[in-house]
Amino acid sequence: MTSLDIIGFGSVLGAGLAIGFGAIGAAIGEGMAAAAALRSMAQQPDQTSTFTRTMFVSMAMIESTSIYAFVIAMILIFANPIWNHAVKASGG
Amino acid sequence: MKYNPDQYIYLDWGWGEINATLAFTWLVMALLAGGSWFISRRLSSTTSISGWQNLLEVIVKGINDHIEEVTHRDPGPFLPLIGTLFLFILVSNILSIVPFFQPPTGSLSTTAAYAVVVFLAVPVFGLSTQSPASYLKQYIQPTPLMLPFNLLGDFTRTFALAVRLYGNVMSSTVIILVLVVIVPLVIPVIMQLLGLLTGIIQAYIFALLAAVYIASAMKKTEKENNKSFKGGST
Numbered sequence: 001m002t003s004l005d006i007i008g009f010g011s012v013l014g015a016g017l018a019i020g021f022g023a024i025g026a027a028i029g030e031g032m033a034a035a036a037a038l039r040s041m042a043q044q045p046d047q048t049s050t051f052t053r054t055m056f057v058s059m060a061m062i063e064s065t066s067i068y069a070f071v072i073a074m075i076l077i078f079a080n081p082i083w084n085h086a087v088k089a090s091g092g
Numbered sequence: 093m094k095y096n097p098d099q100y101i102y103l104d105w106g107w108g109e110i111n112a113t114l115a116f117t118w119l120v121m122a123l124l125a126g127g128s129w130f131i132s133r134r135l136s137s138t139t140s141i142s143g144w145q146n147l148l149e150v151i152v153k154g155i156n157d158h159i160e161e162v163t164h165r166d167p168g169p170f171l172p173l174i175g176t177l178f179l180f181i182l183v184s185n186i187l188s189i190v191p192f193f194q195p196p197t198g199s200l201s202t203t204a205a206y207a208v209v210v211f212l213a214v215p216v217f218g219l220s221t222q223s224p225a226s227y228l229k230q231y232i233q234p235t236p237l238m239l240p241f242n243l244l245g246d247f248t249r250t251f252a253l254a255v256r257l258y259g260n261v262m263s264s265t266v267i268i269l270v271l272v273v274i275v276p277l278v279i280p281v282i283m284q285l286l287g288l289l290t291g292i293i294q295a296y297i298f299a300l301l302a303a304v305y306i307a308s309a310m311k312k313t314e315k316e317n318n319k320s321f322k323g324g325s326t
Contacts, residue, residue: 053300060297064252067259074266078095 007086015073022069029062095266097194098201112194113202120184120196151179155299162300163307169220170303173213177206178299185261185291189284195291198261200254207254210302211246218309230309253301260294261287 001009037055041048094100100112131144141149155175159167181197188195196202218227231242264287271280 056293057297057300060256060293064256064259067256067263070263071255071259074095074262 002090004086004090007080007083011076011080011083015076018069018076019066019073022066022072026062026066029065030059033058033062095198095262095269097196097199100194113196113199116184116194117196117202120180120187124179124183158300159303162303165307165310169217170306173209173306174299174303177209177302178295181206181257181295181298182292185295186288188261188265188291189288195261195265197257197291197294198265200258203254203258206257206298207250210253210305211250213302214246214306214309217306220310222311226311227309249301249305253298257294257298260290264290 033055037051040051044051097112097116101109102112102115103110128148131142131148134142135145136142152171152175155178156167156171159170159174163170184195184197187193188198215227218230232239233242264283267283268280268287271283
């Protein structure tokens with residue numbers, strides 16, 4: 001395997017792992033947030049609007065961690081600086 | 093694969109270029125400014141108002157109420173900044189379902205610029221209500237040990253604000269691009285609907301977080317002190 005092959009293999013594998021593992025934590029966290037919000041809404045239905053707003057905000061905060069993972073995956077696949085450098089170095 | 097509006101270049105002069113981000117930013121700006129100019133040309137304060145004026149009043153009142161709910165203070169000074177950010181992001185995210193429209197919020201340059209605006213607005217609003225000494229005191233708030241983390245938090249939250257909006261809008265574009273290749277018939281429409289929902293929520297989140305960040309740097313109001321006291325006792 002040339003170094004270009006290794007970098008390409010590593011980038012794709014890394015992108016898959018990044019988004020895969022990045023999604024786990026956010027998914028669990030969002031599930032817990034939704035469950036807690038639903039429980040609160042069932043107990044205090046008149047406060048539903050407050051709970052919904054807070055839940056959306058916290059969900060977006062939680063989700064941003066997996067979005068970071070996604071951005072890293074996209075960088076690895078489409079705009080990988082190491083790959084570009086290796087391609088330039090090998091004269092491609 | 094073109095997943096970023098920066099990659100669509102319409103005019104190129106060598107020393108500068110017009111890409112989709114720039115073009116559609118100006119389009120949304122023209123839509124918003126022209127629309128509000130057209131509606132607010134003939135405002136009436138009588139009981140009979142036009143439907144458009146009613147719409148604008150509902151929007152402004154809604155943003156005002158939300159800012160007041162979130163920050164527990166007079167929404168007046170916040171409204172121009174927060175309202176503009178919210179409406180711009182909302183309109184550009186909603187228009188992303190229009191064919192050939194590239195949402196400018198799907199470019200990291202746009203979102204980074206907004207995040208920097210919020211980053212600069214925090215000290216501006218903070219210093220407008222309190223002296224520089226008490227403003228800087230916030231950075232050593234629980235203990236002086238927290239100083240590096242408070243400073244770091246200022247930068248990371250700005251970065252997070254930019255990447256969150258960019259990532260959400262860009263991800264829905266990428267998902268649709270991938271789905272068009274795999275199942276071009278109905279499924280991309282469903283994902284576009286989901287992207288619309290995400291776009292609206294992200295516009296709301298961006299404006300809300302900006303309001304929270306700005307309000308947290310301002311002097312605590314009497315109302316807020318009472319609230320936190322009550323919250324602590326129950």
